[in-house]
Amino acid sequence: MFKPLIRSSLPLVKAVGSKTSRRQLKLLLSTPAVCRTATAATSFSVGKNILWSRSYSTEAAEAAASNTVDNKDEQEVITGTEEVHEFKTETKRLLDIVANSLYSEKEIFVRELISNAADALEKLRQVQNVQSDINTGKPLEIRIEVNKEKNQFIIQDFGIGMTLDELNENLGTIASSGSKKFLEKMNDSNDDSSTKDNIIGQFGVGFYSTFMVGSKIKVYTKSAIPGSKGYCWTTDGQGSYTVAEADHVSVGTKIVIELRDDCKSYASQLEVDSIIKKYSNFVGFPIYLNEQKVNTVDALWTKDRNSITPEQHKEFYRFIANAWDDPQFTLHFKTDSPISISSILYVPERHMEVLGEPIKPGVSLYSRKVLIQPNSAGILPPYLRFIKGVVDSEDIPLNVSRELLQDNILSRLRQVMASKALKWLDTEAKKDPKKYNEFFMEFGQFLKEGACTDAMHKREISKLLRFESSKTKASSTEDMISLDDYVNRRKNKDQKRIYYLLTPKRRYAEESPYTEIFTKKDIEVLYLYETVDEFVVNHLKTFQDYDFVAVDSPEAASDPLLVKASSEQQNDDLSDIDANDLALWIQNSLGPSVVKGVNVSRRLSSFPAVVLEHESPAMKKMMEMMQGSARMDTMPPSPTRLEINPDHPVMKGINKLRQDNPDLAKMVAEQIYDNALCAAGVLDDPRSMITRLNKLLEITVNQAAEQDKKVKV
Numbered sequence: 001m002f003k004p005l006i007r008s009s010l011p012l013v014k015a016v017g018s019k020t021s022r023r024q025l026k027l028l029l030s031t032p033a034v035c036r037t038a039t040a041a042t043s044f045s046v047g048k049n050i051l052w053s054r055s056y057s058t059e060a061a062e063a064a065a066s067n068t069v070d071n072k073d074e075q076e077v078i079t080g081t082e083e084v085h086e087f088k089t090e091t092k093r094l095l096d097i098v099a100n101s102l103y104s105e106k107e108i109f110v111r112e113l114i115s116n117a118a119d120a121l122e123k124l125r126q127v128q129n130v131q132s133d134i135n136t137g138k139p140l141e142i143r144i145e146v147n148k149e150k151n152q153f154i155i156q157d158f159g160i161g162m163t164l165d166e167l168n169e170n171l172g173t174i175a176s177s178g179s180k181k182f183l184e185k186m187n188d189s190n191d192d193s194s195t196k197d198n199i200i201g202q203f204g205v206g207f208y209s210t211f212m213v214g215s216k217i218k219v220y221t222k223s224a225i226p227g228s229k230g231y232c233w234t235t236d237g238q239g240s241y242t243v244a245e246a247d248h249v250s251v252g253t254k255i256v257i258e259l260r261d262d263c264k265s266y267a268s269q270l271e272v273d274s275i276i277k278k279y280s281n282f283v284g285f286p287i288y289l290n291e292q293k294v295n296t297v298d299a300l301w302t303k304d305r306n307s308i309t310p311e312q313h314k315e316f317y318r319f320i321a322n323a324w325d326d327p328q329f330t331l332h333f334k335t336d337s338p339i340s341i342s343s344i345l346y347v348p349e350r351h352m353e354v355l356g357e358p359i360k361p362g363v364s365l366y367s368r369k370v371l372i373q374p375n376s377a378g379i380l381p382p383y384l385r386f387i388k389g390v391v392d393s394e395d396i397p398l399n400v401s402r403e404l405l406q407d408n409i410l411s412r413l414r415q416v417m418a419s420k421a422l423k424w425l426d427t428e429a430k431k432d433p434k435k436y437n438e439f440f441m442e443f444g445q446f447l448k449e450g451a452c453t454d455a456m457h458k459r460e461i462s463k464l465l466r467f468e469s470s471k472t473k474a475s476s477t478e479d480m481i482s483l484d485d486y487v488n489r490r491k492n493k494d495q496k497r498i499y500y501l502l503t504p505k506r507r508y509a510e511e512s513p514y515t516e517i518f519t520k521k522d523i524e525v526l527y528l529y530e531t532v533d534e535f536v537v538n539h540l541k542t543f544q545d546y547d548f549v550a551v552d553s554p555e556a557a558s559d560p561l562l563v564k565a566s567s568e569q570q571n572d573d574l575s576d577i578d579a580n581d582l583a584l585w586i587q588n589s590l591g592p593s594v595v596k597g598v599n600v601s602r603r604l605s606s607f608p609a610v611v612l613e614h615e616s617p618a619m620k621k622m623m624e625m626m627q628g629s630a631r632m633d634t635m636p637p638s639p640t641r642l643e644i645n646p647d648h649p650v651m652k653g654i655n656k657l658r659q660d661n662p663d664l665a666k667m668v669a670e671q672i673y674d675n676a677l678c679a680a681g682v683l684d685d686p687r688s689m690i691t692r693l694n695k696l697l698e699i700t701v702n703q704a705a706e707q708d709k710k711v712k713v
């Protein structure tokens with residue numbers, strides 16, 4: 001009969017605390033026969049019923065009767081004698097829970113058996129260190145045989161093995177972990193060898209995962225302690241087991257599983273090979289499956305950083321990322337605080353997200369070289385999903401089925417990992433700016449996503465962004481600049497803003513009325529080509545103490561650094577009074593549904609006007625996508641502000657024309673307005689202005705012909 005480990009109920013009993021009862025309990029626990037009888041004579045199942053006998057005081061009874069809870073103090077007084085009762089367990093049911101409800105995947109049994117075999121080998125190694133006379137004459141390796149005909153799964157190790165007592169204690173007792181005890185003993189002896197970090201087992205339930213797949217399980221084992229006998233332990237997983245002495249048993253442990261009919265796939269070499277590779281590839285001992293070595297790639301992260309060759313990194317990267325390219329950046333680090341981590345991270349050469357599907361997170365979580373979570377979404381923030389790698393941490397809290405427990409250690413791990421990754425990219429950028437810029441061309445979109453979503457690391461991410469600008473060459477990765485570059489190389493130290501222009505093409509930016517004055521004043525303008533860029537600058541708002549300001553915004557229009565010098569004024573320029581008059585006239589002509597107001601500005605040169613306070617082209621595109629462009633058409637465009645350049649010949653012309661031919665002057669003003677919308681990239685549909693343009697052309701052509709005639713006459 002299997003024994004459940006009822007010692008774990010001791011703390012509960014201690015909390016109740018009568019001396020007699022504790023002694024009684026100890027007595028009970030030290031008598032295996034009593035334990036077994038108690039278990040066999042079960043009358044109810046685990047945790048359901050607790051037979052605490054208590055007497056309640058009358059106050060408590062009254063409180064209960066009046067349906068209120070008096071939570072000021074605990075007023076209840078125990079008057080009777082306390083009796084201690086143990087939780088009783090229905091072993092068969094407990095086994096059933098452990099075997100069938102603990103793990104979400106049946107294949108986990110492979111991981112558990114390999115982990116146990118690796119622990120047994122590790123323990124042997126440790127014992128051999130202390131006792132040199134223990135020599136099994138066998139290699140420290142794990143062998144697995146699967147056989148479809150026999151429908152068997154066999155695993156053998158030449159590790160420490162088990163004595164009869166250990167068999168009963170470890171396999172005959174649910175939730176008793178020999179490995180945990182081994183570790184505790186080592187901790188007591190203050191041994192600082194690496195064994196401590198390598199022992200995987202701790203919960204004492206992993207072995208029972210074999211019950212998910214096996215109809216019969218046989219364990220042959222012989223302890224490595226000289227003079228030990230061999231044993232055969234068998235069970236059908238139904239609540240009892242047998243043990244018998246056996247001959248011809250090798251030192252170590254061999255487990256033979258007769259697979260259930262619905263688990264035949266675990267007799268397939270192909271299937272088992274992929275399960276081993278998935279969970280246990282990095283276990284520290286060779287694993288052979290039907291005589292072929294499975295784990296050919298080492299757990300690089302456990303090795304000394306300086307001893308690893310680029311070739312090894314390449315092989316490791318390709319294995320974990322399931323990729324064929326080479327890593328372009330590699331980060332290998334270990335930390336001890338705030339949490340112990342060993343990790344290797346890689347940036348691939350390319351990513352496949354361009355094909356549409358978002359890529360899966362690329363970092364897997366390991367604990368003591370055993371996979372806990374493949375492609376874990378919890379380690380790096382989603383925008384760093386392009387990074388591939390492994391993280392191994394002994395500190396992460398696991399539940400009994402070795403899955404992750406959600407708690408604050410995990411969020412600390414996330415914190416550390418995100419900061420490390422961002423710092424790493426920054427270091428790479430400083431090391432080789434050209435290479436980094438090339439990386440940015442491929443992966444920049446992820447960092448921009450981060451700038452919009454990760455408020456906590458905004459600063460670090462903003463340092464990683466790269467831009468084209470009015471002072472860089474077109475599409476030159478070498479030339480792209482960072483925000484630090486922008487700030488550091490500004491000519492006028494009074495400039496407290498980072499100017500940018502959202503533009504679909506570089507050529508539009510260079511021909512834009514908005515950038516003209518910036519070129520004149522030698523102020524650099526960042527060119528932002530993608531829709532997401534607008535969200536990036538809106539989220540960042542500032543870099544260091546510099547505000548992001550769009551060159552086509554009203555803030556830019558009012559920057560004193562951008563005013564035209566008075567030396568540039570000409571004699572026939574309109575006076576301020578005349579200019580304001582003209583502005584008012586244009587405002588009235590266009591009407592309030594078109595413009596909120598018309599301002600005079602002297603920063604423009606070759607353009608008669610620009611619009612301000614217009615919606616951004618990216619925003620407009622988004623709205624169209626959300627609402628459908630047909631519906632957008634039915635909504636009138638919201639009025640903008642017009643900024644006119646009174647010194648432009650067209651404006652001077654309108655000023656004269658508005659007295660003599662107000663209709664024509666109005667038509668020209670309307671056209672100038674549409675041109676300004678067009679330059680800002682927010683004109684709804686240029687087709688709407690064709691009729692007016694044709695009319696204006698007609699007038700121009702006629703006038704020219706008229707003049708021609710006069711000249712000839």
Ligand code: ADP
Nearest residue numbers: 116120170177178179201202203204205206207
């Ligand atoms: P855990 O590994 O968490 O301790 P398991 O249920 O997997 O729990 O195993 C229970 C115990 O059985 C182990 O701690 C170990 O003492 C013993 N054991 C299991 N497999 C082997 C093995 N292959 N060789 C030696 N001892 C083993």
Ligand code: MG
Nearest residue numbers: 116201206207
């Ligand atoms: Mg185990």
